[in-house]
Amino acid sequence: MNATDRTPADLLRSALAADPGRPLVTFYDDATGERVELSVATFANWVAKTANLLQGDLGAEPGTRLALLLPAHWQSAVWLLACASVGVVAEVGGDPAAADVVVSGPDTLVEAAACSGERVALALRPLGGRFPQPPAGFADYAVEVPGQGDRFAPFQPVDADASGLVVGGEELSYAQVVGRAREDAAKRGLGEGSRVLSGLGYGTWEGLSAGLFAPLASGGSVVLCRNLDRLPQDALAQRTESERVTHTA
Numbered sequence: 001m002n003a004t005d006r007t008p009a010d011l012l013r014s015a016l017a018a019d020p021g022r023p024l025v026t027f028y029d030d031a032t033g034e035r036v037e038l039s040v041a042t043f044a045n046w047v048a049k050t051a052n053l054l055q056g057d058l059g060a061e062p063g064t065r066l067a068l069l070l071p072a073h074w075q076s077a078v079w080l081l082a083c084a085s086v087g088v089v090a091e092v093g094g095d096p097a098a099a100d101v102v103v104s105g106p107d108t109l110v111e112a113a114a115c116s117g118e119r120v121a122l123a124l125r126p127l128g129g130r131f132p133q134p135p136a137g138f139a140d141y142a143v144e145v146p147g148q149g150d151r152f153a154p155f156q157p158v159d160a161d162a163s164g165l166v167v168g169g170e171e172l173s174y175a176q177v178v179g180r181a182r183e184d185a186a187k188r189g190l191g192e193g194s195r196v197l198s199g200l201g202y203g204t205w206e207g208l209s210a211g212l213f214a215p216l217a218s219g220g221s222v223v224l225c226r227n228l229d230r231l232p233q234d235a236l237a238q239r240t241e242s243e244r245v246t247h248t249a
Contacts (some may be wrong), residue, residue: 003218006160007174008084011181011216012047015040023221025212026243029159032222032226034126036074043078049148050082057154058101058118062087062156066101067115068095069108071224072202073141075122075141076170077212079103084174087158091166093203109135120144170203180205181213185220196222197240198249199228210249221247 002014015024020041027036038046054060055196066088070076083090088101096102096115104112112119123131124163130142164174166175172180188210190196196215200207215222225231231239240248 005217006178007158007164008081008177008181008213008216009047009158009174010070010160011046011213012040012081015216015219016044018219022109024216025074025077025216025221026223028228028239029073029126029226030230032126036127038074043074043081043152046075046145047081048086048150048152050078050144050151051085052148053120053141053145054082054086054088054101055152056148056247057139058120060086060088060101060118060156062154064088064100065094065098066090066103067096067099067112068092069094069096069102070124070202071105071205072198072200072211072224073105073124074224075128076202077224080208080212081162084158084164084177085152086154087156087162087164089163089166089171092168092208093182094166094230104138106131109138113137157213163173165200165208167208170205177213178217179216181209183216184209185214185218188205190214190218190247192221193241194247195223195245196220196247196249197225197243197245199225200249204209206233206249217236233240 022039024043025038048162100110102115104127119138122141134140165172198211
């Protein structure tokens with residue numbers, strides 16, 4: 001990857017320029033049987049649309065605080081990179097009452113309703129499906145995002161040294177996120193073509209790093225598994241082989 005990349009959005013742009021067709025995020029939900037694979041180009045398109053939704057429809061700008069109430073999921077990864085594209089501070093598991101924007105999954109809608117600002121809900125259904133019945137007081141992400149533009153340009157430049165991520169009670173700048181991701185990638189021995197299988201949640205830095213940032217920083221990819229504890233050991237071994245996994249977390 002590019003040594004000059006200082007934000008997660010920079011890392012994604014470099015990945016897109018290098019090899020847009022390679023897999024970046026392969027997602028499994030072992031409670032539903034869902035499998036989704038996103039190439040760099042497809043993932044970047046989702047990020048651009050989500051960033052346009054954030055900046056245009058939701059009025060977000062650098063410094064806006066967003067409470068991200070989502071599990072480890074491919075759509076959560078999209079939101080994290082969209083926030084970095086706009087300059088929004090993503091607070092993983094943050095307090096909705098203190099946030100300007102809240103992004104919620106189906107299981108945290110009551111908690112998310114405490115946000116007095118913009119509220120977005122994700123059904124987390126296979127293939128990014130919408131809610132059968134839209135939750136009152138929330139914009140349905142699956143309804144709002146398809147019509148957004150496929151290219152994104154921020155209204156204001158994103159400052160790499162500004163706050164970008166809050167996880168586990170620690171606030172990190174975008175540059176710190178990238179720096180830590182590179183350090184973690186080096187410790188794990190990740191490089192171009194590495195495939196990291198992660199069953200960790202996104203509520204800790206370790207989970208975010210293994211499940212997104214370190215593979216992205218190293219030119220690798222992630223096999224992100226939700227509800228991995230429901231998968232029998234022999235099936236896990238089969239997945240590891242079929243997905244050409246090189247590292248596990």
